[in-house]
Amino acid sequence: MDSPAEPYASLRYFVLSHPSPHVAHVEINRADKLNAFHEAMWLEMGSVFRALSHDPEVRAVVLSGRGGKGFCAGLDVKAAAEGDMLGSSGGGKGKMDAARTSQKLRRHIGEFQGSVGEIERCDKPVIALLHGISFGLAIDIACCADIRLAVADAKFSVKEVDIGLAADIGSLARLPKVVGSSSWVREVCLTARIFGAEEAQRVGFVSRVCETKEKGLEAATALAGLISEKSPVAVMGTKEILKHSRDHSVDDNLRYTSVWNSAMLQSSDVQVALLSGIQKKKPRFEKL
Numbered sequence: 001m002d003s004p005a006e007p008y009a010s011l012r013y014f015v016l017s018h019p020s021p022h023v024a025h026v027e028i029n030r031a032d033k034l035n036a037f038h039e040a041m042w043l044e045m046g047s048v049f050r051a052l053s054h055d056p057e058v059r060a061v062v063l064s065g066r067g068g069k070g071f072c073a074g075l076d077v078k079a080a081a082e083g084d085m086l087g088s089s090g091g092g093k094g095k096m097d098a099a100r101t102s103q104k105l106r107r108h109i110g111e112f113q114g115s116v117g118e119i120e121r122c123d124k125p126v127i128a129l130l131h132g133i134s135f136g137l138a139i140d141i142a143c144c145a146d147i148r149l150a151v152a153d154a155k156f157s158v159k160e161v162d163i164g165l166a167a168d169i170g171s172l173a174r175l176p177k178v179v180g181s182s183s184w185v186r187e188v189c190l191t192a193r194i195f196g197a198e199e200a201q202r203v204g205f206v207s208r209v210c211e212t213k214e215k216g217l218e219a220a221t222a223l224a225g226l227i228s229e230k231s232p233v234a235v236m237g238t239k240e241i242l243k244h245s246r247d248h249s250v251d252d253n254l255r256y257t258s259v260w261n262s263a264m265l266q267s268s269d270v271q272v273a274l275l276s277g278i279q280k281k282k283p284r285f286e287k288l
């Protein structure tokens with residue numbers, strides 16, 4: 001990848017803009033189908049977030065859905081019903097035996113999980129603005145984001161049991177880590193009951209509720225702008241160490257942090273930032 005602009009050149013299902021110099025805004029771009037995802041879309045989403053992770057100009061990302069009706073209505077159920085569920089290779093059909101069919105499916109699910117997981121693996125913090133319909137895959141995606149904001153009109157559902165599936169792209173793994181492995185998580189995952197923005201905030205799934213999508217975008221962009229003014233080295237480390245702390249003991253995390261910072265404390269950013277408060281100077285940091 002020679003130029004960071006190159007990987008964004010031929011986006012079909014996502015729109016990328018830059019509301020401020022180091023902030024990227026990614027919009028899911030299939031509003032006429034409520035931003036429902038088929039295979040080409042989740043593959044493209046993986047590439048977009050991989051590219052953003054490596055893009056030195058980008059320090060924070062906002063993710064939202066195009067259109068007024070919703071962030072995302074989940075998996076494209078029509079494409080899935082037509083057999084696309086197993087990927088374009090059409091595993092499960094034809095003469096393959098059970099083991100080969102299973103292996104094909106396992107790979108397909110793994111690739112799908114991998115693409116959505118690029119949001120979590122992105123070195124830059126991702127702020128998801130959840131508006132209107134946010135069903136199924138929308139929750140998998142939201143759980144990978146670092147910060148979730150909701151619009152008052154948001155309608156959430158961990159919808160998978162309604163379409164005959166145990167959710168397999170991350171909600172069952174990550175949602176309990178986000179809000180705790182509570183009775184509430186079991187309730188919403190087992191029933192697919194729709195819940196709203198206030199309930200989402202009460203349980204800690206989202207950190208704010210905004211009146212309208214426009215206000216939500218302003219809030220998300222402002223948060224991303226604040227983050228983008230910090231040291232990119234410090235921000236990347238904070239995301240990485242918080243992610244590590246989710247899955248490790250305090251002792252393991254402290255050890256990891258000491259090793260991480262034994263390298264990162266040598267960054268010029270520390271010198272640039274250390275005295276900026278008392279000197280009343282806004283620090284400016286090099287690209288990362």
Ligand SMILES: CC/C=C\C=C\CC(=O)SCCNC(=O)CCNC(=O)[C@H](O)C(C)(C)COP(=O)(O)OP(=O)(O)OC[C@H]1O[C@@H](n2cnc3c(N)ncnc32)[C@H](O)[C@@H]1OP(=O)(O)O
Pocket residue numbers: 032033034036037073074075076077078079085109112133135136137138159160163168169
């Ligand atoms: C290996 C497995 C990996 C991943 C699994 C993920 C699991 C999930 O994501 S589970 C969730 C699946 N989603 C759904 O079941 C939602 C289905 N949609 C609806 O129930 C309704 O559309 C609605 C969300 C309640 C909204 O209803 P309404 O406001 O009346 O809008 P519509 O007219 O129904 O929709 C507008 C337009 O969008 C199309 N559409 C909506 N959702 C989907 C979808 N999930 N897949 C494909 N298309 C969808 C809908 O057909 C309409 O398009 P038209 O061309 O106008 O028909």
